[in-house]
Amino acid sequence: MIFCARKEANSDAVRTRLGSSASLGPTDRQMRSFPSTRPVKTTPTEQHNWSESVKEPINRELLLETCNTSTLLKPMEFRSTGNISVLDPVLRISAEMCVRVKGRERKCVCERVKVYTSNNMAYHPFLPHRGPEFAMSAMLGHQPPFFPALALPPNGSLSLPGALGKPIMEQLMGAAETGLHFSSLGHQAATAHLRPLKTLEPEEEVEDDPKVHLEAKELWELFHKRGTEMVITKSGRRMFPPFKVRCTGLDKKAKYILLMDIVAADDCRYKFHNSRWMVAGKADPEMPKRMYIHPDSPATGEQWMSKVVNFHKLKLTNNISDKHGFTILNSMHKYQPRFHIVRANDILKLPYSTFRTYVFPETDFIAVTAYQNDKITQLKIDHNPFAKGFRDTGNGRREKRKQLALQSMRSYEEQQKKENGTSDDSSGEQVSFKCFRQTSSPAVSTVGQNNLKDFCDSDEDSDEEDKDVNVKEGPDSSKISTTTEDSKDHDASLSKSLLGESDSVGRRTEKIRADSRQSPITLISSTTRSGEELKSPGREQTKTDDCRTVSKENYMPLTVQTDGAAHLNQSHLHNFGFPPGLAGQQFFNHLGGAHPFLLHPSQFNMGGAFSNMAAGMGPILAAVSSGGVSSMDTSSMPSPSQSLTGAPLPFHLQQHVLASQGLAMSPFGGLFPYPYTYMAAAAAASSAASSSVHRHPFLNAVRPRLRYSPYSLPSVPDSTLLTTAVPPMASSAIDLKGDGMTTSPTSAALDSEVTSRSSGSVSLSPKTCAEKDSSTELQSIQRLVSGLESKPDRARIGNESTD
DNA sequence: TCTCACACCTTTGAAGTGG
DNA sequence: CCACTTCAAAGGTGTGAGA
Numbered sequence: 055m056i057f058c059a060r061k062e063a064n065s066d067a068v069r070t071r072l073g074s075s076a077s078l079g080p081t082d083r084q085m086r087s088f089p090s091t092r093p094v095k096t097t098p099t100e101q102h103n104w105s106e107s108v109k110e111p112i113n114r115e116l117l118l119e120t121c122n123t124s125t126l127l128k129p130m131e132f133r134s135t136g137n138i139s140v141l142d143p144v145l146r147i148s149a150e151m152c153v154r155v156k157g158r159e160r161k162c163v164c165e166r167v168k169v170y171t172s173n174n175m176a177y178h179p180f181l182p183h184r185g186p187e188f189a190m191s192a193m194l195g196h197q198p199p200f201f202p203a204l205a206l207p208p209n210g211s212l213s214l215p216g217a218l219g220k221p222i223m224e225q226l227m228g229a230a231e232t233g234l235h236f237s238s239l240g241h242q243a244a245t246a247h248l249r250p251l252k253t254l255e256p257e258e259e260v261e262d263d264p265k266v267h268l269e270a271k272e273l274w275e276l277f278h279k280r281g282t283e284m285v286i287t288k289s290g291r292r293m294f295p296p297f298k299v300r301c302t303g304l305d306k307k308a309k310y311i312l313l314m315d316i317v318a319a320d321d322c323r324y325k326f327h328n329s330r331w332m333v334a335g336k337a338d339p340e341m342p343k344r345m346y347i348h349p350d351s352p353a354t355g356e357q358w359m360s361k362v363v364n365f366h367k368l369k370l371t372n373n374i375s376d377k378h379g380f381t382i383l384n385s386m387h388k389y390q391p392r393f394h395i396v397r398a399n400d401i402l403k404l405p406y407s408t409f410r411t412y413v414f415p416e417t418d419f420i421a422v423t424a425y426q427n428d429k430i431t432q433l434k435i436d437h438n439p440f441a442k443g444f445r446d447t448g449n450g451r452r453e454k455r456k457q458l459a460l461q462s463m464r465s466y467e468e469q470q471k472k473e474n475g476t477s478d479d480s481s482g483e484q485v486s487f488k489c490f491r492q493t494s495s496p497a498v499s500t501v502g503q504n505n506l507k508d509f510c511d512s513d514e515d516s517d518e519e520d521k522d523v524n525v526k527e528g529p530d531s532s533k534i535s536t537t538t539e540d541s542k543d544h545d546a547s548l549s550k551s552l553l554g555e556s557d558s559v560g561r562r563t564e565k566i567r568a569d570s571r572q573s574p575i576t577l578i579s580s581t582t583r584s585g586e587e588l589k590s591p592g593r594e595q596t597k598t599d600d601c602r603t604v605s606k607e608n609y610m611p612l613t614v615q616t617d618g619a620a621h622l623n624q625s626h627l628h629n630f631g632f633p634p635g636l637a638g639q640q641f642f643n644h645l646g647g648a649h650p651f652l653l654h655p656s657q658f659n660m661g662g663a664f665s666n667m668a669a670g671m672g673p674i675l676a677a678v679s680s681g682g683v684s685s686m687d688t689s690s691m692p693s694p695s696q697s698l699t700g701a702p703l704p705f706h707l708q709q710h711v712l713a714s715q716g717l718a719m720s721p722f723g724g725l726f727p728y729p730y731t732y733m734a735a736a737a738a739a740s741s742a743a744s745s746s747v748h749r750h751p752f753l754n755a756v757r758p759r760l761r762y763s764p765y766s767l768p769s770v771p772d773s774t775l776l777t778t779a780v781p782p783m784a785s786s787a788i789d790l791k792g793d794g795m796t797t798s799p800t801s802a803a804l805d806s807e808v809t810s811r812s813s814g815s816v817s818l819s820p821k822t823c824a825e826k827d828s829s830t831e832l833q834s835i836q837r838l839v840s841g842l843e844s845k846p847d848r849a850r851i852g853n854e855s856t857d
Numbered sequence: 858t859c860t861c862a863c864a865c866c867t868t869t870g871a872a873g874t875g876g
Numbered sequence: 877c878c879a880c881t882t883c884a885a886a887g888g889t890g891t892g893a894g895a
Contacts, residue, residue: 285889285890287859287860287861288859288860288861291888291889292888292889294888294889372859385858385859386858422858423858423859423860424858424859424860424890424891425890425891431890431891434889434890435889435890438888438889438890439866439867439868439888439889440865440866440867440868440887440888440889440890441865441866441888441889441890442865442866442867442889443864443865443866443867443889443890444865444866444889444890444891
């Protein structure tokens with residue numbers, strides 16, 4: 055725990071007695087959050103009453119020496135100590151306040167700490183109410199000196215990752231006077247002065263070449279063909295199929311943090327109509343973004359490579375006020391999971407670290423609160439072990455229901471025979487039930503049991519299956535098999551079709567029938583599987599397996615780099631790649647400052663990973679979020695078979711608890727309400743749709759060193775950033791995929807735009823961003839903080855930027 | 858379209874047992 | 877002690893009724 059271990063180094067710095075804090079506070083405007091905070095020039099003595107003995111730098115990157123100060127206040131003795139230090143590469147700000155009451159010294163909670171310099175002391179009225187995360191954001195979005203108030207956790211310590219801390223330090227060093235000003239519990243404030251020691255040195259980094267392979271790809275593709283749906287519930291649901299990847303090419307000795315997040319695939323809301331996912335309008339306002347850090351993070355490359363990295367613990371929810379750290383999604387919206395590799399030995403370094411992001415288009419899905427497509431339901435049942443109870447085999451509920459239905463049908467038929475002499479064969483349902491009786495035996499049902507290997511086969515038959523579906527029109531043909539292979543389709547389809555008739559009524563049956571119908575599908579690139587799937591069934595018949603094979607091979611992990619300048623885009627366009635020309639080393643935000651990418655702690659959902667972060671930011675996180683801890687899963691460590699060995703977590707905090715603490719964030723209260731805008735540039739280049747990633751030649755290639763940081767400050771409405779290739783939201787539904795899934799309108803339009811977008815994105819220079827005036831930035835911040843920046847705004851951005 | 862209780866299932870880990 | 881088995885609790889599923 056860097057934070058704690060090094061904290062003591064400066065703890066004994068010389069303290070300077072200061073006058074009443076009333077003489078030290080900021081201006082009246084600044085006093086809004088600091089009761090007596092007018093910055094008063096300290097006396098020369100006070101100013102230079104630094105620690106005489108410059109302490110030995112803890113390491114080469116120690117920048118500032120601590121100068122503690124204390125002040126005696128009436129009626130209590132009020133002692134406060136400030137500490138700013140940079141401990142590779144974390145800037146640590148700590149403050150401790152003690153109140154001596156009747157001779158007994160008691161520690162107080164340090165409510166706020168303001169970092170300031172003597173020549174300026176900016177104060178943002180929103181900051182105190184938004185917590186440190188936003189303060190950091192604002193701080194970096196403005197030119198120095200701008201050191202907003204930082205709310206300190208109860209323990210009085212705050213760690214700022216390098217990306218956040220370095221700018222502060224640099225500015226502090228250039229200031230004539232630097233100090234910490236903090237208040238506590240409404241008492242008088244005190245100030246600590248600091249002085250710089252030396253400058254930061256850039257980190258050296260050894261090259262590596264990570265490659266990521268999606269596990270259970272066939273299963274994903276199987277779902278993808280039908281339009282993957284992921285159920286989101288208030289209590290959180292896991293993803294199925296689980297997101298698993300295998301990493302190679304990592305530096306065995308270096309430590310990495312692996313993360314996953316889920317971003318909107320487009321700016322549309324969908325509806326399931328006529329067995330198809332269709333665009334139903336503009337997307338709802340985005341949910342707070344959260345990053346899920348793999349519980350084993352950080353771990354060495356060797357450890358990561360030794361196992362399959364499983365993100366099965368990630369949970370999806372639609373509860374915007376979720377405090378468990380689950381990923382919050384909007385129902386009926388399309389999402390794209392992303393996988394990130396960050397080379398960092400400490401989660402605290404994440405915000406300024408380089409992200410390698412990998413997107414697997416076959417993993418996109420539509421979030422639903424209830425399954426819409428029965429095929430997906432059946433796929434889930436067939437493959438998710440937890441849903442075994444619903445399988446046609448065994449003694450599960452479905453079987454029992456079937457038996458019940460069978461019994462009732464028998465009695466019904468017997469009754470009809472008695473009444474009419476013969477059964478009514480004209481009744482499709484009855485026929486179905488008859489068939490059902492024939493196929494409901496366990497022996498037949500087991501045909502439907504297939505494993506992953508079967509999926510591969512089924513993959514090959516998917517077209518066949520689709521064709522079948524097409525041919526099968528009418529009530530009976532509507533009984534589409536939801537299984538994954540032909541044999542299953544044939545055998546199980548019978549039983550399932552019957553099942554659909556017998557144990558499903560109303561909407562469900564209707565949906566099954568609808569599934570069999572095919573409608574025109576948007577045709578997109580043939581270089582991608584997704585695109586292939588988007589083709590209409592008729593065209594699909596002309597497709598060869600070769601083509602499919604090729605498309606599979608095209609599922610190359612996408613490595614993108616945003617080091618380059620600020621090719622930020624709208625947050626609503628979540629892109630998954632950057633154009634070749636976007637490589638660079640800096641990351642810019644719309645606020646105009648070139649700055650490292652930022653992450654809000656509460657955006658992280660992490661298991662063990664959080665334990666590290668908790669060391670430095672846990673208190674902050676805890677302060678930001680509340681509750682949800684007690685209900686957390688305490689056994690969130692990956693199962694032995696999946697977890698990485700070695701790399702013991704430095705802390706024994708319960709991972710889920712940590713996750714809940716660290717990840718929970720108030721709605722829109724996070725640092726970046728739209729943290730994914732950084733992808734916009736890439737998106738514009740690669741096309742917003744995930745599938746477009748493959749279509750783009752560049753995106754199909756492996757880019758070992760292309761990197762970007764996934765988070766960047768969002769675009770403001772008036773920013774002219776890259777646009778998405780999102781075409782005007784047609785009121786008419788756009789079919790996405792052949793079998794229920796469709797490509798996003800964005801994808802559809804992107805096919806022909808990718809190239810141009812790519813170049814266009816390049817034109818989106820950081821300079822453009824940097825030229826934004828600070829007032830606009832401030833407004834932007836306010837909007838972000840208030841969560842007022844709505845979808846329409848972002849949509850507008852998209853339109854404007856396209857111009 | 859969403860929420861919730863429910864039955865059914867797997868997973869997990871503690872407890873028990875035997876060597 | 878170790879390995880194995882048993883058991884119960886926790887947690888993950890889709891379902892279906894109701895809002």
